[in-house]
Amino acid sequence: MSRQTGPKAGKPEPLATPMEDTETIDFEIIELFFFAYRDFVSDPDAILEKSGFGRAHHRVVHFVNRNPGMTVADLLDTLKITKQSLARVLKQLIDSGYIRQVAGPEDRRQRKLYPTKSGRELALALAEPQSRRIERAFEGASAQVREGVKAFLGGMRDRKKAD
């Protein structure tokens, strides 16, 4: 076995100093964001695995509930995945009675997506622990801070042309 295949063929010195306030990098927020999201999605994950569904199903159920009547194309654009990836999970959700398709009233090529009653209940059950968690994280926060957090999260998004 050769010793090294990486960028430096010589013996790399291990560095022992923690990478803290190096330069102008905000490691603190980066890390907080990682942990926050990791635990944020863990609640619905636990619920989903009982039904045999995964995160992909969660996202579909969520957005169809938020935007009833959205088309398959809309959903693809929101999730930024391929048609074939969506097809599998969407089919399972339709077969299980959580989502219904209706041919578009004007353009009958379209399939407009709606939650069923069960679909809405599932979306609520998944969102409930997340909302509790958000509530808890906001404990004692002023209205100004709450608005600031929303602005911050919104500001983290890409700012593209077609949005």
Place this chain on the structure above:
Amino acid sequence: MSRQTGPKAGKPEPLATPMEDTETIDFEIIELFFFAYRDFVSDPDAILEKSGFGRAHHRVVHFVNRNPGMTVADLLDTLKITKQSLARVLKQLIDSGYIRQVAGPEDRRQRKLYPTKSGRELALALAEPQSRRIERAFEGASAQVREGVKAFLGGMRDRKKAD
């Protein structure tokens, strides 16, 4: 093909009303958080795929840089993944010269993990666009809001006993 295999055998009524302020669920923040995180990780993803690495490598490089000398067990606890999942990416990072292992000085079963110079550079390159994004999201925010965001993100974490 049977019509329905789901929770309700009858014809499920599609629901057309958007699920907005239903009950006490904060759908707005849930959605903001989803989009914010999706775009937050997209910057390093783009850098990583040039090296053939993925998100798992990113997380390992990040935490080893932040906590030089952490053990494999520490890392498993932080990332909440299995030993076998970690093994693959860790091996690649070691073989590529980004991370080095040193037997623990007291307990020689342990493998303490350190970044090499390349490892530190990689971690910085990955964190840089994320930090720019955070900076941009904070534009015009007061010090109070900045602290509020940190408190919010910290509050989103699980509060377990062994932490």
Place this chain on the structure above:
DNA sequence: GGGGATAGGTCATTTTTGTTGACTATTTAC
């Protein structure tokens, strides 16, 4: 000093989530 517990590594298999490419059917628009 022998035995069990701990830290780590490895091998094989599977699941989840997503990809690419190719092809079909229906419907709309010009």
Place this chain on the structure above:
DNA sequence: GTAAATAGTCAACAAAAATGACCTATCCCC
């Protein structure tokens, strides 16, 4: 009537991570 758009489907493939089963080295304790 033909081309373009919307959707569905089949097949092969790939990455990330999980599971289960072992193996090695070392430490701790009696």
